[in-house]
Amino acid sequence: MNEVIVGIDLGTTNSAIGVVESGFPMLLANEEGKRVMPSAVWFGDAGLEVGAKALRRRALDPGRVVTSVKRLIGRRWGEVEDFPVEMEKGKDGSIVILDRSPEEVSAEILGELKRVAEWRLEVPIRKAVITVPAYFNDAQRGATKRAGELAGLEVLRIVNEPTAAALAYGLDKLGDRSRVAVYDLGGGTFDLSILEMQDGVFQVLSTHGDTQLGGDDLDAALAAWCVEKAGLKALDFRVMEEAERVKRMLSDREHEVFRLPFFDGGKSVELKLSREDFEALAKPFIDRTLDCCRRALADAGLAKEDLDAVVLVGGSTRIPEVRRAVGAFFGREPDLSQHPDEAVALGATIQAGVLSGAMQKMVLLDVTPLSLGIETFGGLMNVLIPRNTTIPCKAGEMFTNAVAGQKSMRLRVLQGEREMARDNWQLGDFEVDFQPAAKGQARVGVQFRIDENGILEVLARDVETGRDTVVQIQSAAVDVDDEQVEKMVSESVEHAFEDMSERIFTEARLKAEELLPAVDAVLGAGGDLVSADEAEEIRRVAAEVREAMGHGEANRLKAAVQQLDRATEGVAARLVERAMEEAMARKLGE
Known part of the structure; x- marks a missing residue:
């Protein structure tokens, strides 16, 4: 059996x-x-x-x-x-x-x-x-x-x-x-x-x-209405009980009397309500x-x-x-x-x-009713599991270190529909240790797994050592009122354009902050890597990037960064070629 x-x-x-x-x-x-x-x-x-x-x-x-x-x-x-x-x-x-x-x-x-x-x-x-x-x-x-x-x-x-x-x-x-x-x-x-x-x-x-x-809210609205109509001073459990009874009776009849015998200092309340009154509430x-x-x-x-x-x-x-x-x-x-x-x-x-x-x-x-992800560099929300994904499910992504010599990263686990991390709910956060490496060289794999009960497990693995950090997010303090869930989805639609604009600007700014120092270093070094015409074009586009950053113009900055990327393609290729030649020469000289 x-x-x-x-x-x-x-x-x-x-x-x-x-x-x-x-x-x-x-x-x-x-x-x-x-x-x-x-x-x-x-x-x-x-x-x-x-x-x-x-x-x-x-x-x-x-x-x-x-x-x-x-x-x-x-x-x-x-x-x-x-x-x-x-x-x-x-x-x-x-x-x-x-x-x-x-x-x-x-x-x-x-x-x-x-x-x-x-x-x-x-x-x-x-x-x-x-x-x-x-x-x-x-x-x-x-x-x-x-x-x-x-x-x-x-x-x-x-x-x-x-x-x-x-x-x-x-x-x-x-x-x-x-x-x-x-x-x-x-x-x-x-x-x-x-x-x-x-x-x-x-x-x-x-x-x-x-x-x-739910029904409790209808009871409360009806009770508050009756208290106001009857001129009562307090709203206690007797008022709520009677409001619930009246609500139920009005499902079967057109009128009902709200009764509170000897309620307020011996005063009795009798208030006739129609189904129409209740429906308005x-x-x-x-x-x-x-x-x-x-x-x-x-x-x-x-x-x-x-x-x-x-x-x-x-x-x-x-x-x-x-x-x-x-x-x-x-x-x-x-x-x-x-x-x-x-x-x-x-x-x-x-x-x-x-x-x-x-x-x-x-x-x-x-x-799963809301998207799940983590905060990435620049304060962006990186979604791993989109809302309305069938569960159980799992999804993962590889992340790298943003700073050279970095020994750990803090993972902020987020739930929500907004583009920026600050606008979503934090379900939990934890530190992941990894082997220090040059910028962009340390690799940490992050996997989200939602089980059949809708409970989230987060696994972070240092690829170099194979060491895992596993956290189950089931008793996290969500410092947002649950009734805001629906509001969050509404706001994601309402703020879609400005959210996406901020995301585009942030991503372009991060790229610009990576490109501009490298461009300045190459131009400052002189030599035969950059022709005069190339240098002039690169300086012009770099100035456009800086101006767009200063004005906070998302699409303009994105376009300028893409233009700077294209303008420096030839220089980048020659740099790689020279580095390879130098490495080969060192090897032959050993």
């Missing part, structure tokens, strides 16, 4: 666990018969409770009930401003809630899911597949994996949530070849992924999303998701008409306005066949079943 491997959707609002039995994926219900469990943990003086029991504690002990912890996992202090429970700064700059890390809180949720599975299946559970938003970065993926390990699970795969939803949808819905867009709007995150499915191979063509956009958030849809289509090189289906998953897709807006954008009725809260867990379960051998083999090809 194959070892049981479970699939887990560790969600912002709800979580679920499943297993493949007799070839069929199924989600496991707890003692209350619920297949979906609230992602909530209550930490009391005498113990803790998870799920619905924890939520029931919120009325009396709100400060010790942690919800939406997924918004914190893999994040650093200062990246998250608002959270239902008070946050503290850890010694290493991490986030601490109730003396625990987000990974430790998440581990309690995973531990409860594991307990339910062991109770249902009556076997020990040791291995799992866990899903994450497609736009989770290395730090967040690594933190999710560590949370699983803290819960006593070996995490075999980290799978993107839209990909998991497509797996669930793709079992019996598709023909020989289909392209599907998965619109996944959950409690705390949004993803739009476009997948192509053919002969059992699921390939992600593109993905866009926002790890700080939700519109900016929905529009942000549609911007992601546009970019995903552009990245995939597809028109809306090229899609065979648009699948909606995630609890927030129950909102009628979301369904209407998505249908209008794609020009087709969205597919609602998947259970909004269960599709991702079902897909994780299918992938777990494939790994365990309990289901037929499917190949799952994911992509």
Whole structure:
């Protein structure tokens, strides 16, 4: 019998666990018969409770009930401003809630899911597949994996949530070849992924999303609106709970009353809301998701008409306005066949079943959402793995020393879409030692490898000695708010011309700084290497190079450097010829 491997959707609002039995994926219900469990943990003086029991504690002990912890996992202090429970700064700059890390809180949720599975299946559970938003970065993926390990699970795969939803949808819905867009709007995150499915191979063509956009934001907007309308002084968990309830009710009816009995000094609040009121509040958030849809289509090189289906998953897709807006954008009725809260867990379960051998083999090809590279001389971003590259993957390049006698180089590992290193995110940096050599003679090979979980490993090898430096970038401090991911892609388009202009100027300046001293040295030496006409032309072009550098004119400098290169070709050839003659003469004289 194959070892049981479970699939887990560790969600912002709800979580679920499943297993493949007799070839069929199924989600496991707890003692209350619920297949979906609230992602909530209550930490009391005498113990803790998870799920619905924890939520029931919120009325009396709100400060010790942690919800939406997924918004914190893999994040650093200062990246998250608002959270239902008070946050503290850890010694290493991490986030601490109730003396625990987000990974430790998440581990309690995973531990409860594991307990339910062991109770249902009556076997020990040791291995799992866990899903994450497609736009989770290395730090967040690594933190999710560590949370699983803290819960006593070996995490075999980290799978993107839209990909998991497509797996669930793709079992019996598709023909020989289909392209599907998965619109996944959950409690705390949004993803739009476009997948192509053919002969059992699921390939992600593109993905866009926002790890700080979901149902929680709609709750907060509705709560803030109600507080303002009712003239209340505070926005606490009771307001948020009621806002969430009203939001859910307005998915089924046209009007609902926002009620807070004896809320503010004995004052009760009753505020009638229409679905239209809520839709007006939700519109900016929905529009942000549609911007992601546009970019995903552009990245995939597809028109809306090229899609065979648009699948909606995630609890927030129950909102009628979301369904209407998505249908209008794609020009087709969205597919609602998947259970909004269960599709991702079902897909994780299918992938777990494939790994365990309990289901037929499917190949799952994911992509990396942002380009990865290193900083090179001059502050340039050198991309090794472009965005939307299918993973697992690896790519490498050879680099040389910029200064004679240099003994080491610092590798800055970057993630982003901008031309200059300073405009991208630093995932990590480390020093690589190598044998000192003349300028351009030391050779260091750098290889990036992204595994099936989306975790990056960087290898740097000194070619002379064969010595390797290997760093795994999975818990790096990314000092940029994750909601800026989408902004970064937008800015790469917005600043494309000036970025490319700066890159052209920088590359031309580096070349000029290499050429000009050599030209000055040759001209200053005199002799018969350079004719008078050549010298005059070289001086004229060199002056043009210097003037273009001084004015910071990219295209002019590039053209001038190319002209100087051509003007000195004859001199360079004669220099090489003379050096060879001198070397031959020395050899004959020995």
